Amino acid sequence: MPSFVINEKCDGCKAQDRTACQYICPNDLMVLDKEKNKAYNRAVDMCWECYSCVKICPTQAIEVRGYADFMPLGGVVQPLRSTDSIMWAVKFRNKKVKRFKFPIRTTPEGTIVPDAGFETGSDDLKSPILRTEPDSL
Amino acid sequence: MNADSFETVVVETDLLILGGGMAACGAAFEASHWAKKHGQRVTLVDKASMERSGAVAMGLSAINLYLGVSKGKNTVEDYVRYVKNDLMGIARKDLVANIARHVDSSVHLFEKWGLPIWKDEEGNYVNEGRWQIMIHGESYKNIVSEAAKSALRELGAYGTYYERIFITEPVMFGDRCVGAVGFSVRENKYYVFKAKAVLDVMGGAVHVFRPKSVGEGLGRSWYPPFNSGASTYFTLKAGAEMTCQEVRFVPVRFKDSYGPVGAWFLLFKATATNAKGEDYMKTRAAELENWAPYGTSKPTPANLRNYLMLLELEAGNGPIYMRTDEAIQKLVAEIPDEKEAKRKMKELESEAWEDFLDMTVSQALNWASHNIMPEESPSEISACEPYFISSHSGASGAWISGPKDLAQGEHHWGYDNMTTVKGLFAAGDASGASSHKFSSGSFTEGRIAAKAAIAFCVDHPELTEVNEEQIFALKDKVLKPLRVFEEHSGYTNDEDVNPNYVKPKMFMFRLQKIMDEYAGGASVGFKTSEALLTKGLEYLQFMKEDAELLAAGDLNELMRCWENVHRMWQAESHIRTVLFREETRWPGYYFRTDHPNMKEEWEVFANCRWDPETGEWEMFKRDLH
Numbered sequence: 001m002p003s004f005v006i007n008e009k010c011d012g013c014k015a016q017d018r019t020a021c022q023y024i025c026p027n028d029l030m031v032l033d034k035e036k037n038k039a040y041n042r043a044v045d046m047c048w049e050c051y052s053c054v055k056i057c058p059t060q061a062i063e064v065r066g067y068a069d070f071m072p073l074g075g076v077v078q079p080l081r082s083t084d085s086i087m088w089a090v091k092f093r094n095k096k097v098k099r100f101k102f103p104i105r106t107t108p109e110g111t112i113v114p115d116a117g118f119e120t121g122s123d124d125l126k127s128p129i130l131r132t133e134p135d136s137l
Numbered sequence: 138m139n140a141d142s143f144e145t146v147v148v149e150t151d152l153l154i155l156g157g158g159m160a161a162c163g164a165a166f167e168a169s170h171w172a173k174k175h176g177q178r179v180t181l182v183d184k185a186s187m188e189r190s191g192a193v194a195m196g197l198s199a200i201n202l203y204l205g206v207s208k209g210k211n212t213v214e215d216y217v218r219y220v221k222n223d224l225m226g227i228a229r230k231d232l233v234a235n236i237a238r239h240v241d242s243s244v245h246l247f248e249k250w251g252l253p254i255w256k257d258e259e260g261n262y263v264n265e266g267r268w269q270i271m272i273h274g275e276s277y278k279n280i281v282s283e284a285a286k287s288a289l290r291e292l293g294a295y296g297t298y299y300e301r302i303f304i305t306e307p308v309m310f311g312d313r314c315v316g317a318v319g320f321s322v323r324e325n326k327y328y329v330f331k332a333k334a335v336l337d338v339m340g341g342a343v344h345v346f347r348p349k350s351v352g353e354g355l356g357r358s359w360y361p362p363f364n365s366g367a368s369t370y371f372t373l374k375a376g377a378e379m380t381c382q383e384v385r386f387v388p389v390r391f392k393d394s395y396g397p398v399g400a401w402f403l404l405f406k407a408t409a410t411n412a413k414g415e416d417y418m419k420t421r422a423a424e425l426e427n428w429a430p431y432g433t434s435k436p437t438p439a440n441l442r443n444y445l446m447l448l449e450l451e452a453g454n455g456p457i458y459m460r461t462d463e464a465i466q467k468l469v470a471e472i473p474d475e476k477e478a479k480r481k482m483k484e485l486e487s488e489a490w491e492d493f494l495d496m497t498v499s500q501a502l503n504w505a506s507h508n509i510m511p512e513e514s515p516s517e518i519s520a521c522e523p524y525f526i527s528s529h530s531g532a533s534g535a536w537i538s539g540p541k542d543l544a545q546g547e548h549h550w551g552y553d554n555m556t557t558v559k560g561l562f563a564a565g566d567a568s569g570a571s572s573h574k575f576s577s578g579s580f581t582e583g584r585i586a587a588k589a590a591i592a593f594c595v596d597h598p599e600l601t602e603v604n605e606e607q608i609f610a611l612k613d614k615v616l617k618p619l620r621v622f623e624e625h626s627g628y629t630n631d632e633d634v635n636p637n638y639v640k641p642k643m644f645m646f647r648l649q650k651i652m653d654e655y656a657g658g659a660s661v662g663f664k665t666s667e668a669l670l671t672k673g674l675e676y677l678q679f680m681k682e683d684a685e686l687l688a689a690g691d692l693n694e695l696m697r698c699w700e701n702v703h704r705m706w707q708a709e710s711h712i713r714t715v716l717f718r719e720e721t722r723w724p725g726y727y728f729r730t731d732h733p734n735m736k737e738e739w740e741v742f743a744n745c746r747w748d749p750e751t752g753e754w755e756m757f758k759r760d761l762h
C-alpha cells in the first residue's frame with residue numbers, strides 16, 4: 001500500500017491550515033479527514049511509494065506497507081530524516097534488521113545563494129554564455 | 138461541486154515557466170539573472186510542491202550526465218557520439234552538444250548549493266560509469282528547488298511561483314503562444330496566465346501503457362504516476378511540430394519494484410544472466426550484427442540489451458537474474474587482507490542499499506519483504522512497460538531550434554529551444570531528439586531555453602491582448618467534467634456506474650488496454666503491426682469522443698480527467714508515428730512484425746504535427762544532418 005497513517009500518532013498537524021503530508025505529496029494523495037482530524041491516502045493504487053509524506057510527517061505517523069500484489073508481509077523500511085542526514089531502518093521478513101545513515105546535504109537549509117560565488121562572464125543576452133559561466137565550468 | 142462558483146484569476150507575466158521539475162528549476166535560476174538585467178517578469182507554475190515534484194521527488198543516487206571537460210576527462214564530441222549510437226542513429230547532434238557543453242557548470246553549482254557528491258581520496262568525483270557520478274542524493278530536489286526559489290526571490294515582485302495549479306491548455310494569439318490556463322487543485326479557481334514567452338517543462342508521460350502490476354502496485358511504475366503527458370499535449374495543441382513520438386523508453390529494472398540497475402552494471406560490474414546462468418550478452422552477441430553499425434558499437438544501445446533479454450524470455454530461459462552475489466563476492470575476493478575485505482564488504486553493502494534508498498525505496502522494501510541479501514543471492518530483473526521520457530533513453534518531444542553556432546540548415550530558426558510555434562519553448566522531457574540529458578542535462582537545457590526565452594521577451598516587448606472569448610471558452614472546457622458530473626450523477630445508485638459519463642480511472646484503464654494490446658505493450662512482448670496499430674487508432678477515436686463525457690466529482694478528479702486527456706493525445710501521436718515509420722529500429726522498445734528490419738531510408742526523424750485549424754494530423758520526415 002503504499003503509505004498509511006497510524007491513527008494514534010497523527011494529530012492532523014495541529015489543525016494548521018495545511019497538513020505537512022498534503023503539502024508535500026507529488027501526486028496529491030494525502031488528505032485530512034476533518035471530522036476525525038486524521039490524514040489518509042485517498043488512492044493507494046496511485047502511490048509511488050516515494051516516501052515524501054513519510055519523511056515530512058512531524059509525528060512519524062506515516063509508514064509504508066509494501067504493495068500487496070507482489071510483496072510478502074513483514075518487511076518494513078522506515079526513515080528518520082534530519083537537516084543534514086537520513087537514517088534508515090530496514091527490517092526483513094525474517095526479523096533481521098539493518099541500519100544505514102547517509103548524508104543528504106552539506107549546507108544549512110535556506111542558505112542557498114544562486115550564483116554560489118561564481119561570476120557571469122558576459123552581459124550579452126544573445127551569446128551562448130550562461131549565468132555563472134565560464135567561471136563555473 | 139458547482140462549476141459556476143469558480144473565480145477567474147488572471148496573472149500577467151513575461152516569461153511563463155510551466156512545471157517545477159529539474160528543467161523548470163534550471164529555467165528559473167537562469168531566467169532570473171537575465172530578467173533582472175532587462176526588466177522582465179518570471180512566473181513558474183507547478184501542479185505539485187517544487188520541493189518534491191517531478192521525477193526526482195524521491196531523490197537520485199547518481200547524476201547521469203557529467204563530462205568533466207575542464208578536468209580533461211571527456212569531450213563534448215565523445216558524448217554526442219555515444220548518444221547518437223545509443224539511439225540507433227536518431228539524435229540531434231546540435232541539441233545534445235549544446236547541453237553537453239554547459240552541463241558541467243550545473244553540476245558544479247549543485248555541489249556548491251549543498252548536494253553531497255561522492256569523492257575519492259584525491260578529492261575527485263567518483264564515477265559510476267563514464268558519464269555518471271555518484272551522489273548522496275536523497276535531497277537532490279529539495280536543494281535544486283530551493284536554489285530556484287531563491288533565484289526568483291532576487292527579482293522581488295517580478296519573480297513569482299505558484300504551486301498546486303494544474304495546467305491544461307495553451308492560450309494562443311494567431312500563430313503565437315501567449316500563455317496558459319489551468320486550475321487550482323486546492324480551491325475553486327480557474328487561472329489564466331498571460332505571457333510574452335512560455336516554456337513547457339512539464340515532464341514525460343506514464344500510464345499511457347498498462348503497467349505490469351494492476352492492483353495496489355499500479356502506482357509503482359518506474360516513471361512517476363504524476364507525470365502524465367502534459368508537455369506533449371501542450372505543444373501539440375499549440376500546433377507545434379513534434380519529433381520522435383515513436384521513441385518510447387522501456388527500461389529493464391529489478392522486477393516489480395523497478396529498482397535501478399545502473400550501479401549494479403557499472404559500479405559493481407554485475408552480470409545479468411538467464412536462469413541457467415548464461416550471459417545472454419555473450420551467447421547472443423551474433424544477433425547484434427543484424428543491427429550494425431549501432432549494434433556492433435560499444436556500449437551496446439539500451440534497446441538492444443533489452444532485446445537480447447526478451448529473446449531469452451521468448452526461448453523459455455527466464456527468469457532473468459542480476460548476479461549481485463557474484464559481483465560482490467568478486468569485488469571482495471580482489472582484496473587479499475581479510476580485515477580489509479570485511480570492511481570492503483560492509484562498504485559495498487551500504488552502497489548497494491543506498492542506491493535504492495536514495496531513489497527507489499520500494500525496491501529496498503521488496504528485498505526486505507523477500508529476505509534478499511544482495512551479497513548472498515541474485516535478484517530478478519525484467520522489462521518495464523513503455524514510458525515517454527526524452528531526457529532518459531527515449532526521445533519523444535517537441536521539435537526545437539538548435540543553437541546558431543551548432544545547428545545545421547533548417548535545424549536552426551532563431552531562438553534556442555523554441556518550438557515551431559512563436560514564443561513557445563520546450564526543454565527536458567518536453568523537447569525531443571536529444572536523449573540522455575538526465576537530471577543535470579534537463580536542468581541545463583532549462584537554463585539554455587530560459588535565456589533564449591528572455592531574449593524573445595526583450596525582442597517582442599508588446600504583451601498581446603488575449604481574446605476574452607477564448608478565455609471564457611477555455612474555462613468552459615476545463616471545468617466541463619464537473620458540469621457533466623453535476624448534471625448526471627443523481628441518475629444512478631452508484632456514481633461510478635452511469636451511462637451518461639465515464640470516470641477518469643476507467644477511462645485510463647481503457648486507454649492502457651488499447652495501448653498495451655494494439656500498440657505493443659508489455660503483455661504482447663512489445664510487438665505490433667500496421668493492422669494492430671490501425672485497429673488501435675480506431676478504438677482511440679471512440680475514446681476521443683468519450684473524453685467529452687469525462688466526469689469529475691471534485692478537484693482531484695478534475696485533475697485526473699485532464700491527466701488522462703493528456704495521456705490520450707500522447708498515445709495518439711505515438712501510434713501514428715509508429716505506424717508512419719515502416720521499419721523496426723529499436724527492437725527491445727518495440728518491434729514491427731510486418732517490418733522486422735532496420736532500413737536505410739528511415740535514417741531520418743519521423744515528425745508529426747496536429748493542425749489546430751483543421752484538426753488533421755500531418756506526418757513527415759526530417760533530415761538528420
Ligand SMILES: Cc1cc2nc3c(=O)[nH]c(=O)nc-3n(C[C@H](O)[C@H](O)[C@H](O)COP(=O)(O)OP(=O)(O)OC[C@H]3O[C@@H](n4cnc5c(N)ncnc54)[C@H](O)[C@@H]3O)c2cc1C
Pocket residue numbers: 155156157158159160161182183184185187190191192193197198199200201202302303304305338339340341359360361363364365367368496528529564565566567574575576577579580
Ligand atoms: C525512476 C527514475 C530514475 C532516474 N534516475 C536518474 C539518475 O540516477 N540520474 C539522473 O541524472 N537522472 C535520472 N533520471 C532522470 C531525471 O529524473 C529526469 O531526466 C529529469 O527529472 C527530467 O526533468 P524535467 O524537468 O523534464 O521533468 P521532471 O523533473 O519530472 O518535472 C516535471 C514537472 O512538471 C510538473 N507538471 C507535470 N504536469 C503538470 C501540469 N499539468 N501542470 C503543471 N505542472 C505539471 C511536475 O509537477 C514537475 O514539477 C531518472 C528518472 C526516473 C523516472
Ligand code: SF4
Pocket residue numbers: 005009010011012013014019020021022032038039056057058059060061062
Ligand atoms: S503530516 Fe503526519 S501528523 Fe500531519 S496530518 Fe499528515 S499524517 Fe497527520
Ligand code: SF4
Pocket residue numbers: 002003024025026027028029030041046047048049050051052053054
Ligand atoms: S509515498 Fe509519495 S506518492 Fe505515496 S502518498 Fe506519500 S508522498 Fe504521496
